[in-house]
Amino acid sequence: MLTIWGRANSTNVKKALWCARELDLAFERIDAGGAFGVVDDPDYRAMNPNGLVPTLKDGDLILWESHTIVRYLAARYGDGTLYPADPAGRASMEKWMDWTLGGLIEPFRCVLWNLVRRSPAERDNAELERGLAGCAKLFTILDAALAKQPYLSGATFGVADIALGPHAYGWLGVPIERPELPHLAAWFTRLNERPAFREIVAIPLT
Structure with a gap:
């Protein structure tokens, strides 16, 4: 199952969550950023040195940058539906x-x-x-x-x-x-x- 760190009201986090939902992927969202903190914790910075959200974990793969996450999910799980091969x-x-x-x-x-x-x-x-x-x-x-x-x-x-x-x-x-x-x-x-x-x-x- 995917794990996505980020608060639900973040514009950029919404992109990752929306893409995952469009693809009917199971994921866990962990509140991070803003009032939730977390992004300055050493464990989080080890994943995302920028201290921003969202961050995605898929198995051993860790990604940050919302558009990169969207492209990855669509290419990996979308079977050409959201992101064409050509x-x-x-x-x-x-x-x-x-x-x-x-x-x-x-x-x-x-x-x-x-x-x-x-x-x-x-x-x-x-x-x-x-x-x-x-x-x-x-x-x-x-x-x-x-x-x-x-x-x-x-x-x-x-x-x-x-x-x-x-x-x-x-x-x-x-x-x-x-x-x-x-x-x-x-x-x-x-x-x-x-x-x-x-x-x-x-x-x-x-």
Whole structure:
């Protein structure tokens, strides 16, 4: 059985858990990170020297970095359902996973932390405004891509959708004015039709 360390409300932990649930894999989740601590314990640092979540243990294999975990689970257990064997198909998905890490993570963090995890008195309004502008720009790029295909992974659901879905949930769940992005909204509706998304991702933002 898989073991996944990380708190359930973490955007990146949700990716690993969601992928495992989509693949109907048995796993144990151990609370770690945030208020739970654990990540600075010597045993944890021996597995993940970064002191971040999630961390995955599958037999003797230990992995960290959420997108690496998602790719591994899909390749190891998905039988081509979430992650195609051909290089072109994989690259088409992975570009969105790397795009998320390289572009979306930082402005999304600015929004989430200031609107959800900080009190109004603690907010950095300049940081929040930068995050809102950055997210609006990047989600508009996603909307344009989704005008051409039903999923970010292509014709069918896959790892790129798992990488982006929790961020879209957070962006659409905070009380702000957003640009009208109909293709993104339709994609998000399709994600909400998936039981694993509703169970793992669509939980209260904290």
